[in-house]
Amino acid sequence: MSRSTETTLRVRYAETDQMGVVYYSNYLVWMEIGRTDFCLHSGFRYRDMEAEDGVMIAVAEARCRYRRPARYDDRILIRTSLTSLKRRILTFSYDIRNADTGEQLATGATVHVAVGADGAQRSIPSRQFDLLSTRAEAPRE
Amino acid sequence: MSRSTETTLRVRYAETDQMGVVYYSNYLVWMEIGRTDFCLHSGFRYRDMEAEDGVMIAVAEARCRYRRPARYDDRILIRTSLTSLKRRILTFSYDIRNADTGEQLATGATVHVAVGADGAQRSIPSRQFDLLSTRAEAPRE
Amino acid sequence: MSRSTETTLRVRYAETDQMGVVYYSNYLVWMEIGRTDFCLHSGFRYRDMEAEDGVMIAVAEARCRYRRPARYDDRILIRTSLTSLKRRILTFSYDIRNADTGEQLATGATVHVAVGADGAQRSIPSRQFDLLSTRAEAPRE
Amino acid sequence: MSRSTETTLRVRYAETDQMGVVYYSNYLVWMEIGRTDFCLHSGFRYRDMEAEDGVMIAVAEARCRYRRPARYDDRILIRTSLTSLKRRILTFSYDIRNADTGEQLATGATVHVAVGADGAQRSIPSRQFDLLSTRAEAPRE
Numbered sequence: 001m002s003r004s005t006e007t008t009l010r011v012r013y014a015e016t017d018q019m020g021v022v023y024y025s026n027y028l029v030w031m032e033i034g035r036t037d038f039c040l041h042s043g044f045r046y047r048d049m050e051a052e053d054g055v056m057i058a059v060a061e062a063r064c065r066y067r068r069p070a071r072y073d074d075r076i077l078i079r080t081s082l083t084s085l086k087r088r089i090l091t092f093s094y095d096i097r098n099a100d101t102g103e104q105l106a107t108g109a110t111v112h113v114a115v116g117a118d119g120a121q122r123s124i125p126s127r128q129f130d131l132l133s134t135r136a137e138a139p140r141e
Numbered sequence: 142m143s144r145s146t147e148t149t150l151r152v153r154y155a156e157t158d159q160m161g162v163v164y165y166s167n168y169l170v171w172m173e174i175g176r177t178d179f180c181l182h183s184g185f186r187y188r189d190m191e192a193e194d195g196v197m198i199a200v201a202e203a204r205c206r207y208r209r210p211a212r213y214d215d216r217i218l219i220r221t222s223l224t225s226l227k228r229r230i231l232t233f234s235y236d237i238r239n240a241d242t243g244e245q246l247a248t249g250a251t252v253h254v255a256v257g258a259d260g261a262q263r264s265i266p267s268r269q270f271d272l273l274s275t276r277a278e279a280p281r282e
Numbered sequence: 283m284s285r286s287t288e289t290t291l292r293v294r295y296a297e298t299d300q301m302g303v304v305y306y307s308n309y310l311v312w313m314e315i316g317r318t319d320f321c322l323h324s325g326f327r328y329r330d331m332e333a334e335d336g337v338m339i340a341v342a343e344a345r346c347r348y349r350r351p352a353r354y355d356d357r358i359l360i361r362t363s364l365t366s367l368k369r370r371i372l373t374f375s376y377d378i379r380n381a382d383t384g385e386q387l388a389t390g391a392t393v394h395v396a397v398g399a400d401g402a403q404r405s406i407p408s409r410q411f412d413l414l415s416t417r418a419e420a421p422r423e
Numbered sequence: 424m425s426r427s428t429e430t431t432l433r434v435r436y437a438e439t440d441q442m443g444v445v446y447y448s449n450y451l452v453w454m455e456i457g458r459t460d461f462c463l464h465s466g467f468r469y470r471d472m473e474a475e476d477g478v479m480i481a482v483a484e485a486r487c488r489y490r491r492p493a494r495y496d497d498r499i500l501i502r503t504s505l506t507s508l509k510r511r512i513l514t515f516s517y518d519i520r521n522a523d524t525g526e527q528l529a530t531g532a533t534v535h536v537a538v539g540a541d542g543a544q545r546s547i548p549s550r551q552f553d554l555l556s557t558r559a560e561a562p563r564e
Contacts (some may be wrong), residue, residue: 013318014166014311016159018213023155024482025455028448030294036355047355050441057449063486069542071160073318073329119492130410155452155458165341166310170437177436179494188496200306202306204345210401214459214470268418296448298441300495305437354441 003135004064004081005038008099008127023071027106028062031094034080035110043131053125057090057112068098075099083134085136087123089112144276145222146179149240152215162210166245169203172235175221179233184272195264198231200255205249209239216240226277228258228264229255284416286318286363290381293356303351308390310344311374315391316362320374325401325413335407339372346390350380357381361416367418369405426558427504428461431522434497435529444492450529451485457503458533461515466554476548479533487531493520498522508559510546511537521550 009030017023035057039046050056070076077099084091089111096106116122123130142223158164176198180187211217218240220242225232230252237247257263265273291312299305309362317339321328332338352358360379366373378388398404406414434452458480462469473479484525493499500522507514512534519529539545546554 010315010318012311013158013314014164017154018157018159018161019479019481024485025155025448025451028451029294032448035294036292045355047353056442058442058492059489061486063484064445065484071329073327089357100440101158106424110483151456151459153452154455159339160340165419166307166314169307169310170435174433175435186496188494197301199301200348201359203306204343204344206343207341210340210471214468220379264491295440296446299436300439300441300443302441307437 002051002101003137004079005034005041005135007078007080009033009076009078011070011072011076013072016072021071024066025095027064027066028077028110030078030096031062031064031080031106031108031110034078034094035092038080038082039128039132042128042135044128049128051070052120053127053128054117054123055114056117058115059110060089060113060140061111062108063110064106066106068103068105068109069106070096070098076105082108082132082136085129085132087129088121090114090124109138142164144219144278146182146276147221147223147281148175148178150174150217150219152211152213152217154213157213162212165205167239168205168207168249169251170250171217171219171237172203172205172221172233172247174250175235176233179221179223180269180273181275183269190266190269194269195258196255196263196266197258199256199260200251200253200254201230203249206246209244209246211237211239211246216248223273223277224250226270226273228282229262231255231265231273239247240245244264249273285376285419287316287323287387289316289360289362291315291360293352293354293358293380294345295368297356298334298354299323303353306348309346309348309390310350310392312378313344313346313361313374313390313392314361315358316360316376317374320364320417321410324410324417331410335410336399337396337404337407338399340397341392342371342395343393344390344391346388346411348386348388350385352380354372354389357365358387364414364418367389367411367414369411370403372396372414425487426560427502428457428464430457430460430501432456432504434493434495434499436495436497438500439495444494450487450489450519450531451497451527451533453499453501453519454487454503454515454531454533457501457517458515461503461505461558462551463557465551467551469493472535472551473552474481476551477540478545479536479540481538483512483536484534485531486533487529488502489529491526491528493521493528499528503527505559508555510552511544512553513537519540522527540562
């Protein structure tokens, strides 16, 4: 069974720029949509973790390599993997493709730290940690 | 003395779309920048009212007429007026121009209600209400 | 047969603001997604009209009434209607709801003019005009 | 003489998210504002290079490390440096701080390739290349 999650979306007009392609910061928005789906497919809603456990997943680092442009109304496939999982730090990786042609558009990764409402580091709550660990690429530590 | 506030900004590449002009929702972002400056010029920072008084100015209505397109790197002038002020409801009006040519690009208005953190209607705190009323177009009610 | 088009989407984290609700300009982005779907359900892709016929649908006016806030991860239903159709001017209306509770969140409308790449007014191409007219609320003029 | 360019801006309400801080993709928008200013201070307007020379600077890679959150209405200082310049490839680096406290919020870099309107690789036009090379950190190649 694949441990990655697949999300599809359609490029919005608002996401294009005057070069006629998707503006580069929007890929980071798409990665976030991939993360939301990854949590959902792991068995919990990210928003519940924020609301009920008071734990948020802040971004510590993001990177993206842009290989081919995406265009308005293209159907996009985001494949999201959890490539590293520790109690306080997680890394997600992304493979972003044109969903119709399969062509790779971008790859990227984001590193996150769990924090409380006060911004201080926290551990991911056990329930969500266990759910995530069943889908993580690497063995949990 | 003019009671309106003037704000200038430069069009960001991110704000353009594939038509080569500023995407239409960004004018509402510019209006919000105008409101922030209007509060500042009235003698208070909007963020302090949110943080210290727990009163937020939610948007109840927005409208915009687009007359001429704005383009990347254009210098934009936003003239913001407070056209109606009541204890719980305010209306701002906006005149958006190319700052270099004076050409009118858009006009608009937003209606707001003061709410608490729980979303329930509140009155604007007295201090800020009095400051705003000195710059309101209409006599306060 | 209903002539309106239904679109569903999920609220993105990026669309929220520090008030904990969807930032108001994003509703205009959602309206645009509704329009894209409306064209598709009418039998053509808006992007083809831009690319092949060189005709773009510029926004002349937008308005939105915000009734209840939308929140991160809410499922949103946008019902898009074509309430007026002339050779060079169209008006779309929108009813935006929480897709799970049916609660109305916002209503709005946008007025558009057909323009060429040079920004000059044009007529909507006959093929797309005929397709749209079968779904317009009012008889075509 | 410092070869980097300094840009200041104020955080927009639209740029915050429900965590109460600036949403992470907006830092990439700020980097782009830094690049626009870097070109301007080097002696040319980026938009003229696009419009007159038909050469665009596409993004091939972006990365950002987020150290401390930025908040609504904070004044932000972006220091942009050109850390590598070749005929077809450039790398910019960014140091993003709170302009009032000097506190470092983020650092990042973007790699770009010059392309024509058809998306094919091009060389940066000589005039702009020479202007940029006077401000590049490394000797031009």
